[in-house]
Amino acid sequence: MSEGETKLYDDRGQYLLAQKDGREIRDASWNACRVVLTTQRVVMIADEKHTVAIDALEQVNDRFDVNQAAAGEGSYTAVRTDETVYLVSVPEQDEFETALYKASLNNGILFVQHPAVEGGVVQSVEWTKAKVKISAEAINLAMADGQKVTIDRNDIGDVGTDERTIKGEERTVYEVEHTDAEGRSVETHVTGESHHTAVLGALLEEGVERHRANLDLSGTEKQVIMALHSGVSPFDLPEFVGMDVEKVEAIFDELVEYDVIEVERERTEVALTPQGRQAAGETIGDR
Known part of the structure; x- marks a missing residue:
């Protein structure tokens, strides 16, 4: 060597x-x-x-x-x-491919916009140089302005491509949808030299393929997904989409089954027992 x-x-x-x-x-x-x-x-x-x-x-x-x-x-x-x-x-194809991504991209210099889109809203941010580091779990970007952006390879929802003039050159731009550290849906836009973007595209698409499924979603299910994607709270969603709470929760259950959403916190549903109602009545009487 x-x-x-x-x-x-x-x-x-x-x-x-x-x-x-x-x-x-x-x-x-x-x-x-x-x-x-x-x-x-x-x-x-x-x-x-x-x-x-x-x-x-x-x-x-x-x-x-x-x-x-x-x-x-x-x-x-x-x-x-x-x-x-x-x-x-x-024998270990994933290990080989990650090593290939590392060989091609580690310590390379990319141009990054982050967040280019946040909660469905386009942000006015400049292109910034960033050094890239690939691991088995993530794409790590150390940006020249001090930001550190981590794209979890298991958390890439979609990748779009566009051809744009960046820093005076026509370049392929990858528009990567993922979640940030606060769990918000964001897009990070990434580009670089052709020998970087050729391999970067394969790495990003591999992340998308991990979750791609042939889902036959109904119109109401798609409506709920888009509302969540735009940042609507699950608790505000019934009013936002014009459905009753039971209908929305039934859709949640279906989407959980499809592995489209995951439950982060269970709500505790309670109802008073006769003894509890009695205690409440006594409390009101004491006021």
Whole structure:
């Protein structure tokens, strides 16, 4: 390894060369190899050594089922450069991918707007440089203005994309919906150099996929979800959406079953017993 290069992952696995010089290889097959990932390159060591420079990555983590051999493999990481695509399969795929995200993004400089949107309302905040650090749990952004923003990888609700001119350059912007430390729905907008955004997009989409489900929600259920998303308190929601309390609570129960919402605090429902009513009457009589 070169000076300053650090090993992040080393295990037995397999690779399939799915595209070379821009041409898909339809008869490609899997080859057993040793997979070594460092802060600078991915290396697949078999009879030959195949190397992909981290800075050359254009896309990672999507499916590239070039043939039946690829399609039959349940889990792999597609590593793309300009005209070449390697599929890499290892025993601990999530661990490998997190290491790949670290190699590509850790200590890189991104441009961040936070919060760009808060409670559904667009905020007037400037783009700020931020240093990024990836862990298995979170995307951590240390911003030049002193803010520290944490995006929990298990808490990414949605990711939108846009093309904008930022700092004089046309860039891909990722609009990441998540919750902040106070539990409010916010959007953090993130962009950077192309070799950063290529990998960042895969990381963010992986977070979305953890929660994506084919939900067949009714109109009233969607109305409740949007009200909650905009910051309406659950206690104020019946009046806000024009439904009685029992109907809203039934919808809550359904959404909990769908894993769309979670209960943070149970309300205690109480009713007076005959003895209690008697005690209340005595108290009123004493006044």
